[in-house]
Amino acid sequence: MAHRITKTLRLAAALACIAATAGGADLKSVTKELFAVPSTTGNEEMLAAKIRALLPKGATVEEAGLGTIAVRLGGTPGPTLILGALDGYGHMVSGITPEGYLTLDRPVPPPHARFDAFLLGQPVVISTAKGPVQGVVSQPAIHLLTQERRRTQVEGFSLEIAYVDIGARSEKEARARGVELLDPVTYPALLTELAGDQWAGPSLGVKAAAAGLVSVLEALTGKAVGEETVLAWAAQTKFGARGRGARPAIGAARARSKWQPKRTIIVDVIAAGKGDGFPFPGGGPVLVQAKDESSALRRAVEAAAAAAGAPLQFLTAPDSPMALPFASPPAEVVTLALPVRFLNTPSEVVTLKDLEALCDILERFIQPGGAK
Amino acid sequence: MTKRIGIGILALLISVSSAGAQSKAWDILREIVLVPGVSGHEGPVSTFIQGRLPAGLKAEHDGLANVWFTIGSGRPHILFVAHSDELGWTIDRITPEGRVRVKPGGGILPQTIEARLVLIHTSRGDVAGIVSPRPGYDERPTEGETQETTFTAESFDIYLGVATEAEVRALGVAEGDTITAKKTITDFAPGLMATRAVDDRAGCAALLDAALRLRPETIKGRTITFAWDVQEETGLFGASELAKTLKPDYVFAIDTFVSTDSPLESKRFGFLPVGKGAVVRAVDSSNVTPKPEILKVMAIAKKRLIPIQVGNSRGGNDGSVFLAGGAIDIPLSWPGSYAHSLIEKIDRRDLEALTNLILAVVSDWK
16 A cells, blocks of 8 residues: 555656646657656556656547556557557665665566676666655775675675665665655666767667657657557566466556457567677667568568668567567567667667657558558 | 854854855865866866966966965975876777777776766767677576676777777777766765765865865964875876975875775774764875874864864875875875765765865964
8 A cells, every 4th residue: 555655656746747748749859758757667657657748639548557558549440559668677675774775676587697787886766756866876995895805796796785875874764765665776867879879878778669659659640540550558568477488578468458459569679789780770670570471560561661761670589578468370460679789788779760760660550551 | 042052153163263264165076076087187177176276376287287386484384185186097999890998997896887878088079988888798608608707997898879990080089088987976965975086076175165265364384285186096196296396294185085884895994984074094005194193183173173083994195105205194084985986975064074174274283
């Protein structure tokens, strides 16, 4: 109950601060606005509220529970589902020590083994019901390091020794600042513009993809639509369903149950620019399929890309947890992924022309004739 | 209640009686901490300091960008010195793939800048980059393969968003340019923050604030020098240059006390809490302060009602290079958690206590 109240208060705070931002905005400004909102698995309500505020006037929002939201565009019977994610990877407060330091845990397993190690000695933000609280993750002073402590506390840094310092001296003082267990902990939303029209920042990939869907919706407002299409932003996409075998993402599985799509495009992110470079950042969105074979949906996406003059890259890879719930014939699913350099680090890099191409392809796909 | 207010007013009067105005050290710190000045490239910091010194003071400077002024005459000659340089890197080379490689060193745990933003300070302005995460950072090692665990300045490169050497050069980036971590200020609460380069911009700010509040009539037959020197982090080079011409009797080096007020440190030594006052560094890696001098500082602080702590820790200080010339080195500090990091922590009360202590020493030191 207390947690629900906390979340409600946090949502109210988010709504209050975004009340003035509603209205049509371009892709870059939408991306910047979504980027500024923390969103981790189980704590997507602020980002969902922000998206609602940015939707075109008159858009009717549908929900699938847990925070998932969607907007339906009318057309011939479908629907086609275009599904993005609301949640990024992050941490949460798991305890408060008597000295006022916060301990950390994750709501979901990390995307890779070094994910937690990036926290060492970094500023973080705790999103509390009373508003954001700034903190830093403690690190040893270099002057005081012994070889043994360098091995265990620096090279071997893990959540076991991650303490967030918020400047409090006691648990009581920390709680008085508004900090409670389960509050999300994320890196400060510092967006950096690099050369080559690239942007960098924490959790930028998923926010950019979510912004892309908002932008597509905005662009299609008042225009004819081919097939009935549901554009959705799913919560809890990093959380896999329990049980034997493959683990579909909870948020995606619920979206399937809710909207029963005939065909689905998962809008996701993909690590790019590694090793041999493929997929290439700047080379266009990546069309990912479990099998390298043609399908009506794939042909339609390719045709939409060609019509939009947008580049596409192709990759065959096992279905992601997002795609898994939609992978049973006769339903069709493909993933259209935004290439992200340094994915799942504090500095994810997105090439703006990839994001623009993603939007162009989706916009063309939704328009009359696009989904055929 | 009336008695308590009376004591408060008395304390305020005593603590500022050697000073000309209210401390602005905190505001100065929040500005100067953002000015880039990697060791050997402190020009912008020196310019900042010279631009804010009182007009009546005749500042001197040398080819290294050391800045100082001397006021008064007679003995003893008392030198206060803070260092203006900060930790960072310089560009070693630019690869054909458009990545920037840096020279070894830096003084910061490299793990804390992995996949982090940095700024390259070029002749045409700042260029943003990202320290590339180690190759395979997101892959699990295959069986029989050990994942590389070391991440050093020699091994990392910086990504600028371009793919060729020519594109990097077109941004104005060149070998020898300096690099600093992108600085952000974490405000825990009013008067309590963490950021990069508090070491030793807090010392610079304290000294500058003291210079601005200095009342010449308090000097009385002694010589006082305030100096902001360079290249401390790379070997006390700026102080060594100053020591060729300045022959003080006492040196008060103003620099970080590496406090163990942190959840990851042993409290066996160095546990001087943040927020509990200025610090006398009794013993560090470069100097043992004579006990009578420590007691003199403590007595002055007590008389002026300035909160003060004494402790021993690690790290060197610029005052130590004057020891051979006959000076006594008495380092003054603030308790700093997370030294040499992106999150060096400081409390406004400690900084203002330090500034008040500097002014009290100027006035009362015999």
